[in-house]
Amino acid sequence: MKNKIIVSILTAGLCLSLAACGQKAVDQPAAESKDKRTITDLGGNKVEIPAVPEIQRVVVISPPVMSFAVKTIPDTEMITGINSRAFTTSNVEIVNKVFPNWQSVNTSFIDASFAVNTESLLSLDPDIIFYYGNVQKQGLGNIDIPSVDFFSKGLNGPEAVSVAWDNQLREIFGLDTSGSLQGEWDRTNGKIFELLQNQNQEKTALCIFSNAAGSITVSGTDSFDAYAQSFFEMSGIQNAAADIEGTAEVSMEQIYQWNPDMIIVFHDVPAQKILDNSIEGQDWSLLKAWKDKAVYDVPRTTYSWITPCADSPLLPLWLVSKAYPDLMGDSQLRTEISEYYQRNYDITLTDDDVNSISGYRKASGS
Numbered sequence: 001m002k003n004k005i006i007v008s009i010l011t012a013g014l015c016l017s018l019a020a021c022g023q024k025a026v027d028q029p030a031a032e033s034k035d036k037r038t039i040t041d042l043g044g045n046k047v048e049i050p051a052v053p054e055i056q057r058v059v060v061i062s063p064p065v066m067s068f069a070v071k072t073i074p075d076t077e078m079i080t081g082i083n084s085r086a087f088t089t090s091n092v093e094i095v096n097k098v099f100p101n102w103q104s105v106n107t108s109f110i111d112a113s114f115a116v117n118t119e120s121l122l123s124l125d126p127d128i129i130f131y132y133g134n135v136q137k138q139g140l141g142n143i144d145i146p147s148v149d150f151f152s153k154g155l156n157g158p159e160a161v162s163v164a165w166d167n168q169l170r171e172i173f174g175l176d177t178s179g180s181l182q183g184e185w186d187r188t189n190g191k192i193f194e195l196l197q198n199q200n201q202e203k204t205a206l207c208i209f210s211n212a213a214g215s216i217t218v219s220g221t222d223s224f225d226a227y228a229q230s231f232f233e234m235s236g237i238q239n240a241a242a243d244i245e246g247t248a249e250v251s252m253e254q255i256y257q258w259n260p261d262m263i264i265v266f267h268d269v270p271a272q273k274i275l276d277n278s279i280e281g282q283d284w285s286l287l288k289a290w291k292d293k294a295v296y297d298v299p300r301t302t303y304s305w306i307t308p309c310a311d312s313p314l315l316p317l318w319l320v321s322k323a324y325p326d327l328m329g330d331s332q333l334r335t336e337i338s339e340y341y342q343r344n345y346d347i348t349l350t351d352d353d354v355n356s357i358s359g360y361r362k363a364s365g366s
Contacts (some may be wrong), residue, residue, distance in 0.1 A: 001168040001180040001274070004064065005132075012120060014071065015064060016269070018288040018348050024174045032232075033256025033350065035051055036048050036049065036050055036051060037050075037160070039049065039148075039168075039171060041148045041149045041150070041168065042149055042150055042155070042164055042165075042168055043133070043149030043150075043151055043152065044149060044152075045149055046309055047146055047147065047148055048146060049128055049146045049148070049172060050127050050128065050135070050146065052172075052174035054127060055078070055127045055128055055172070055173065056078055056127055056212075057078060057124065057126045057127045057245060058073065058078050058079050058080065058081075058127065058128055058129075058130070058131075059079075059081035059082070059109075059121065059124055059126040059128075059129045059130070060079060060081070060082045060086065060125065060130050061079060061083055061110065061114070061129060061130060061131040061136050061140070062083065062131055062132035062136060062141070062150055063083050063085040063086040063088075063089075063133070063303075064086075064132070064303055064307055064308060064309060065130050065132065065150050065165060066082060066086035066099075066302065066303070067081075067086075067090075067301075067303040067309035067310040067311070068162075068165045068166055068169055068310050069130065069169060069194050069311070070098050070099045070302060071098070071166075071302075071310040071344065071345070072170060072173055072175060073169075075174060075175060076098075076100070076101055077101055078100075078101050078138035079099075079101075079105055079127065080105065080106060080124045080125075080126060080180070081105065081106045081107070081109055081110075081316070082102075082105050082106075082107055082178060083107065083110050083114075084107035084110075084253070085112070086303075087102070087267075088267075089267050089300060089304045090300055090301070090302055090303050090304075091298070091300040091302075091356055091357060092303050093352075093353060093356040094273050094300075094301040094302060094353065094356065094357065095301075095302060097345075097347055097349075097353070098302060098345055098347065101247045106124055107121075108120060108125065108198050109123075110139070113136060114136050114139045114278055115139050116139045116140055116141065118141055118143060121140075121150060122143065122336055127144055127145075127146070128146045128148065128313055129145055129147040130145070130147075130148050130150060131147055131149060131150070132149065132151045133149065133151035134148045134151075135148065139328045146301075148172065150165055150168065152164060156222050157222065157227075157230045158227045158231060158308050158312050158315075159185050159230070159312075159313075160307070160311045161308040162181055162185075162308040162309065162310070162313075163180065163182045163185065164180050166180055166181035166182075166232050166310070166355065167180060167181075167182075168271055181310070181313070184313040184343075184344070185313050185339070187313070188313040188314070188316055188317060189234070191317065192234060192235065192236075192310065192316050192317070192320065195320055195324075195327045195328055196236045196320075196327070198327055199236050199324060199327065200208060201261075201324075202236060202237070202238055203237055203238070203239045203261040203262060203263070203323045203324070204237070204238045204239070204240045204258070204260045204261050205226035205232055205238070205239065205240060205260055205261065205262040205263065205264060205323065206218060206239075206255065206258060206262070206263050206264070206289075207219040207232075207239075207241070207263075207264050207265075207266060207298075207306065207321075208264070208265045208266060208268075208274075209228075209247045209265065209266050209271075210247075210267065210268050211265070211268045211269040211279070211282075211287040212268040212269065214280070214281050214282075215249055216246065216249065216251075216252070216255070216282070217248065217249050217250070218241045218244065218247065218250050218255075219239075219241065219247055219266075219306075220237070220239070220241045220243070220245055220246055220247065220248060221242055221244065221245050221246070222291055223238075226245075226246050226247050227306060227307055227308070228264070228306060229242065230308065231316060231319060232319070234316040234319075235316045235319035235320050236320070236323070237262070237319060237322070237323050240258035240259075240260040241258065251294070252282055252283065255287065256286055256287065259277050259287055259288050259289075260287070260288070260289050261288055261289060261292070261294060261297075262289050262294040262296070262322060262323055263289045263294065263296070263321070264274045264295075264296050264297070264298050264306070264319075264322075265295070265296065265297050266298055266304060266307075267304065270297055271295045271297045272297075274290065274295050275290070275295050276292060278289070279282065294322070296322055296358070297358070298315075299314070299315070299357045299358045300357065301357055305318065310344070311340070313336060313340075314336065314340055318333060318358070321333040334354050337349065337354055337357060338354060347366070
C-alpha cells in the first residue's frame with residue numbers, strides 16, 4: 001500500500017520557473033566584468049560560468065526551474081531550449097503573459113525520460129544549462145558547457161527550496177537580492193499568522209499526488225516529493241496522510257478511513273472527475289469532502305503551486321480560502337493574486353486571468 005514513487009517520476013514532476021515579461025528597475029543586471037565567475041551551485045558543485053553580459057543563450061533541463069527562470073531572466077528570448085514537461089502542469093493563459101515566446105523555444109533536444117540528444121543540444125549553442133539532480137546530469141553526458149544543479153539534499157521545504165532557486169538565479173544573472181522571493185514568503189507568513197489568530201477549528205486535507213490507471217498516490221510527510229505537508233502546516237490544516245513518509249500508493253479503503261474535510265489534486269485525473277464520481281473502480285461519494293464539494297485542483301500559473309515555483313507563496317493563502325472561507329473570502333484572495341502579479345511581474349491580470357488560475361483544468365478538460 002505504501003510503495004514509493006520512483007525518483008525519475010518525482011524528478012519529472014518538478015518544473016522550472018517562468019521568466020516575467022518585464023523586470024522592475026531593481027531587477028536589472030548589476031555591473032559585471034567580462035571575466036568568468038566561479039559559483040557553488042545547490043548541488044555543491046564548483047561551476048565556472050560566464051560573466052553576466054556573456055550569458056545570452058540559456059537551456060533549461062529541469063521543468064520546475066522554468067517558473068523561476070522566466071521571473072528572473074532579463075529577457076525570455078534568451079531561453080533557447082527548454083524541457084517540454086515544463087508546460088504540462090502549467091497554465092497556458094498565464095504562461096502566455098510572462099513567457100510570450102514560449103512556443104518558439106526548442107524542446108526537441110530532450111525526450112520524456114530526460115535523455116538528451118547531444119547533437120541537438122549543442123546546435124542550440126547554449127552559454128549555460130540548468131538541471132536538477134544526478135539523473136538529469138547523466139543525461140547531459142560529457143558536454144563542455146557550464147551546467148548548474150538546482151537540487152540540494154539539505155532542502156526539502158517549499159519556502160527554503162523556492163528561495164534557494166530564486167537566489168541562485170539572481171546570482172547567475174547578477175540581480176539585486178532586494179527583490180528576492182523571500183520577501184514574498186515573509187509577506188505571506190505574516191498574513192497567514194494574522195488570519196489564523198481567528199481560527200477556531202482545524203480541518204483535515206488530503207493531497208492526491210497522482211491518480212492514474214486506477215492507482216492513487218497521496219502526499220504524506222515532508223520529503224523532496226511531498227511538499228503538501230509543509231503547505232498544510234502553514235495554512236492551519238492537518239494532513240490526513242501524515243503517517244505516510246513521502247508519497248505512497250493507497251487504497252480507497254484507506255482514504256475512507258481518513259475521510260478528509262478537503263481534497264486537493266495535483267495532476268492526472270482532475271478534481272471534476274472526482275466530484276462527478278465518474279472514475280471507474282473509485283467511489284468518492286462516501287467521503288465528507290465529496291459531500292461538501294470540497295475537492296479542488298491545485299492552482300496553476302507558470303507551474304502547479306503545490307511544488308516549488310515562483311508563485312508558491314500564494315498557495316497557503318489559497319488553502320486558507322478553501323478550508324476557512326470565513327477567514328479569507330474569494331474576493332480577498334483574488335486581490336492577493338492580482339497584487340502579487342503586479343509586484344512581481346509588473347503585469348495586470350484580468351478577471352479572466354484570475355479565473356483561469358484556479359479553474360484552468362476544469363475549463364481545459366486537462
